[in-house]
């Protein structure tokens with residue numbers, strides 16, 4: 001069990017290079033128990049790499065990452081493909097690869113907001129319920145740190161808002177730290193204690209209101225949330241810097 005007095009993760013001067021390309025540059029960040037921290041940034045800006053580096057799943061080229069001794073990490077992926085013809089119940093899914101007691105499974109499902117669904121077929125779950133089953137799996141070992149990589153992708157606005165509310169409840173119940181990558185800027189700005197704006201380096205970080213007002217954030221996401229959301233919703237592969245340049249060109253021409 002991590003000591004609540006000390007940060008769960010503390011990164012200093014972290015650089016990650018992959019195949020000669022600098023993916024993360026001079027990352028300085030720390031995350032404590034009870035905090036909800038969200039990483040936002042354009043596609044390809046290194047968000048997933050950052051999560052992987054922080055938990056030690058990606059080697060760093062230089063810098064230092066310290067992790068609380070004995071820290072338990074729960075990870076909720078973006079999505080998981082399960083063959084729909086596979087007769088797999090939620091309970092059996094949660095027992096892979098390791099068996100858990102019925103009580104532990106029931107508790108994880110309740111915490112994830114789908115109480116009593118152990119007997120349901122995975123293929124019969126709605127998108128929102130499926131993501132909650134993934135969340136329940138990450139909660140089985142009562143993690144000190146819960147990491148989510150765009151775990152609410154594909155959910156509608158209400159589903160997304162519900163998903164984030166559930167996260168706040170989990171944080172309150174378990175006292176865990178939560179670190180997530182998200183493109184749901186509207187909701188993130190309401191739900192996170194701290195936002196980290198990443199574009200290979202940390203452009204800015206702080207309280208959501210301070211970050212949305214920062215020129216570095218506005219350069220990446222536009223001057224208002226609607227514009228920022230439009231970038232992601234309409235053309236997720238377009239780099240916002242290019243979007244900026246296009247707008248300047250349009251105005252010039």
Ligand SMILES: Nc1ncnc2c1ncn2[C@@H]1O[C@H](COP(=O)(O)OP(=O)(O)OP(=O)(O)O)[C@@H](O)[C@H]1O
Nearest residue numbers: 018019023041042043044045046047048049050181
């Ligand atoms: N294992 C790897 N091998 C080679 N390149 C990698 C590897 N992991 C990440 N990259 C590269 O690093 C860059 C950042 O990728 P990453 O997935 O961290 O970005 P991201 O911000 O999470 O992107 P997205 O929003 O599209 O999910 C990309 O150019 C990617 O191709």
